[in-house]
Amino acid sequence: MSRPEPTDGLGPWLQFLCRACGLIYDEAEGDPDGGLPPGTRFADIPDDWQCPVCGVTKSDFEPYAGRRPNVPGAAEPAPRPRKAGIVIVGAGIAGWSVAEAIRAHDADVPLTLVTACAGDAYHKPELSIALGRGLTPERLRREAGADKAARLGVRLMADTFAIGLDPARRRLRTTRGTLAYAHLVLAQGAAPVVPAALAPELCWRINSLTAWSALHRALKLESRICVVGAGMVGCEIAEDLARAGHAVTLLDLAPLPLPGLLPAPAGARLAAGLAGAGIRFMGGVRVAGLARRPDGTLALATDAGTLDADHVISAIGLATESRLARGAGLAFDRGIVVDGATLATSAPHVHALGDCISIAGAPCRFIEPIARQAEVIAHAVLGLPHADYVHSAPVIRLKTRARPVEMHGTPAPRAPWQIVQDTPDRLAMEQRQDGRLIARLAL
Amino acid sequence: MAPNAAVRTADPALPAAHAVPAGGWSDAAVLAATAAVADGPLSAAATRIDHGEYPLPILSALGEAGALGVHLDRHGGRFGLAISAMEAASRACGATGFLMWAHDVCGLYLEQSGNPALSGALLDDHVAGRSFGGTALSNPMKAFSGIEPMLLRARPVPGGYRVTGTLPWVSHIGQGQYCGAIAGVERADGTVSHEIMFLLRCDEPAELRPCPQFSGMEGTSTWSLRLKDYLVATDDLIADPARPFVGRIRGAFILLQTGMALGVAQGSIDAMLAVEDQLGHVNQFLDDRPADLAAELAELRAAIQRLALTPYEGSKDYLLDVLDARAQGAEFALRAAQSSLLHQGARGYLASAAPQRRVREAHFVAIVTPALKHLRWEMARLSRDVLPAEGVPA
DSSP: OOOOOOOSSSOSOOEEEETTTOOEEETTTOBGGGTBOTTOOGGGSOTTOBOTTTOOBGGGEEEOOOOOOOOTTOSOOSOOOSSOOEEEEOOSHHHHHHHHHHHHHOSSSOEEEEOSSOOOBOOGGGGGTTTTTTOOHHHHOOBOHHHHHHHHTOEEETTOOEEEEETTTTEEEEBTEEEEOSEEEEOOOOEEOOOTTSOTTTSBOOOSHHHHHHHHHHOOTTOEEEEEOOSHHHHHHHHHHHHTTOEEEEEESSSSSSTTTSOHHHHHHHHHHHHHTTOEEEESOOEEEEEEOTTSOEEEEEBTEEEEESEEEEOSOEEOOOHHHHHTTOOBSSSEEOOTTTOBOSSTTEEEOGGGEEETTEEOOOSHHHHHHHHHHHHHHHTOOOOOOOOOOOOEEEOOSSSOEEEEEOOOTTSOOEEEEEOSSOEEEEEEETTEEEEEEEO | OOOOOSSOOOOTTSOOOSSOOTTOOOHHHHHHHHHHHIIIIIHHHHHHHHHTOOOHHHHHHHHHTTTTTTTSGGGTOOHHHHHHHHHHHHHHOHHHHHHHHHHHHHHHHHHHTOOTTTSSHHHHHHHTTSSOEEEOOHHHHHHHTTSSOOOOEEEEETTEEEEEEEEEEEOSOOTTOEEEEEEEEEOTTSOEEEEEEEEEEOSTTSEEEEOOOOSSOGGGOOEEEEEEEEEEEGGGEEESSOHHHHHHHHHHHHHHTHHHHHHHHHHHHHHHHHTHHHHHHHHTTSSSOHHHHHHHHHHHHHHHHHHTTOTTOOOHHHHHHHHHHHHHHHHHHHHHHHHHHHHHTHHHHSTTOHHHHHHHHHHHHHHSSSOHHHHHHHHHHHHSOOOSTTOOOO
């Protein structure tokens, strides 16, 4: 149909959207059946004219400029594979490691990666030392998710959430449709736990490049920051923020930092190191509430008084989101239960790795085992022979530059520690059981 | 406000003084009476209802059977039973299942309003099927999720509010009927301060205008509703402000819809089995055979019945489970309806064939608010992390 050209000097024809039914009124086309000849400007439509589909009047129309998705990374994924292949949930180090391990052995098997974020590849441990080094989100991002997916031949479903799992029928329900799979690999990670007293919309949790980038954007020079929780992430982030010039208060319920890990003499030395880095450590303190004041600053209520802050970061620990696994009947015990040798979950054709799993009742949230886990799973899903996975406690390194901590072995929670060296520069301790060395640490 | 217990008992012996027959509405009696209506007059009328007959006498019979009121607190809060009754009716006629849902949630609004003017004789008549009303929450539900703007606008006046605006299609309304509706309250400068929820009485001066013809389910009495300075008296307020109220009933509102999906799917499986003797020798080569679908339906039904034990639970995980079940119901009804047509072959392609009607009913289940795409939008919204700088209000 030929469209009349505007001759009224009012510019190009415009379109208007019916807010009720979605009909688009196009000035070029008018509404001949409703008495509006082609070329009728919206302004000239009489007030009693009705939407030809749903009957609302002109006042329920609005200028129309399109509503296509504008979420970065949410572009239409590549076409769905014709046969069910391998589906991976999660695009952190664990998810991408499995994708790479599979592609190293099989160039053709259809691979789909479902991720809640854009799928950008980054090295998560860098997030807790990046501010002090003046890094930016661009520097931290090693490869854009879409580029990495194209390079590996992976169908990336970004900004997509895994909602439900039917292991018997091998179907994964997501917010962009239901996927059939031959094998499913869960690499969904663990999410920061937020204390009940802190409203999630007021406190940061730094467990993804997305969250780190948002904090990076929000930070102003010399901000006052409270970090709640003096575990590994809390200590590292506190020192990184202090190094970047911010005034940092680090709080924990326990009297000393790294309470679950370090014996008291080591904790005291770490606390001194943190103080030397300019951090105010407050041990034995419970947070009670968080509110935003009219001037935009935050009031962090604690049993030791109210603290003023520009930002509050919660770092009290991680937990595996259990809804997907439990809903599918997968065994779950502080994480998705996997076989320690095969990394198979309790459901057939479903493996899991990384932060989301638990082996013998214990989660293991370190980077080192992930590459070995990914190799074992890649071989299993491709039907290739491979030695069993062997779990061992990774070396723990606390990247606080003022007082780095290194720990080997698996300490027993209540067993005593002996000091083997105590000089102003170095404290070394060890733990023995029946004469056998089970853990040692130095800082 | 009405009580808001997270766990409802399924005890029919709770006080049920309103409009309940002497024999009471035991679970078994409600199911038996509903099945009698579904298998009898409703099955006979399904095609006529699809083409435009508004089945008020059948709804009256369902009301008498208890099928329109057992989910209410006053009748034991038996959501699972209400869903089963809706499934039984939808198995015969999806349009009637939809009318039951609209009627059920309207009753829910009235009771949960805690407004004595709405929860007395008016509600008794509603539950018993002596008066009828539906729900006009399609647009506000989408508006609360950030999908589209609110269409009705209210301004405060002495004694209540004046409401103006047009809703394109509202079902189960007519002269002498009513529906629950929501309007954004405008300040003098045109910005919206909050929303109100109210009982909209569909008599003058509210104006009902015919809708364009739909491809099916024409007997749902669906109208375009136009209001101009319509007065909402304080006695007709369901909730002011509306948002906390809607947040509280949202899981129940969505969960009840699953009865439609279960029924349309079960009806589709019935239609496959009906031709198994004649066509089983060739139907064995089809995907989605009746036994496969029946097993999957049984699992879905069991999951829905579990969710129905706690319809007012407010946790994020529960709401995700409800949205997921509702989405699964829509997808499953579509698959089952299509498969039933393939199983019936040419006889299912006749204009009068039940699978023809069910294909349209199943599509309706997938597009009625919240549609499959809205459900996924909402599940994604609920799943996203909330961060300080980009905080999204819950």
